Every structure is written in C-alpha cells, then in structure tokens.
Amino acid sequence: MVHTEEQERVLNELDEWKKEKCKELAKKMAEEERISVYGDLKETKSAVQSAVMWQVISNPLEQGPLAPVIRGNPWGLDARLVNDDWGYVIFDWDNHFGAYMLSLDAKEQTLPLPPTLNPDRIHKP
16 A cells, blocks of 8 residues: 555654553553562552652762752742752751662662671671
C-alpha cells in the first residue's frame, strides 16, 4: 500500500508515540516490582518516597543532591534572601531519615560507610 507524505508522517509519529508509551510502561512496571518487596506497606513506601523526592534539590555547593525538610524561606529566617527559588531548611534528624529512606533503593549511589559503621565488619554472635 502506498502512503502519502502526510500519512507517512502520521504513521511515524504514531510509532514514536508507541515507543514512548512502552518505555513509560516498562518504567512503571519496574517501579512496581521494586516497591513490591515492602508488602502491605508498599503504598505507604511509595507515598512517603514521592513526598521526599518532591523536595530533592541538587546544589553543587552542598556536594550534590540533598533532600531538605522544606524549600523556600517560610519563616523569614534569612533576611538576605532575595529569591525563594533556592532557599531551603535542613533539620538533622529529618535529613538523616530522608537520606536513609532514599538510599534503600539506590545503594549504588550512596556514599560508603566508614569502616567502623560498616555492617559487614560487625562481629555477629
């Protein structure tokens, strides 16, 4: 069957659209498989992870990505801040919790533990 140029263009666009949808579906299926290990808590894991990831920023001055508690300058603590685009608040406990939670799914991207904290070096009874 011979197609016009317009029909060929539409068919090519449709093929590209199908490829993108297949990629999206594969990613979604991989994510669902990854969180399935959390059993009955998989929906909770997904919701909390989404909330934490919404806050993640990458700031080269801070040595890479971090998950602050809140973005902006909500309490006006930094009077010198001209723009809220890059303001953020860091609380120790919350940042440790967020970093730990995110590290559960990205072990290859986490920093190595110091030898004294490495669980492989802890003597088991």
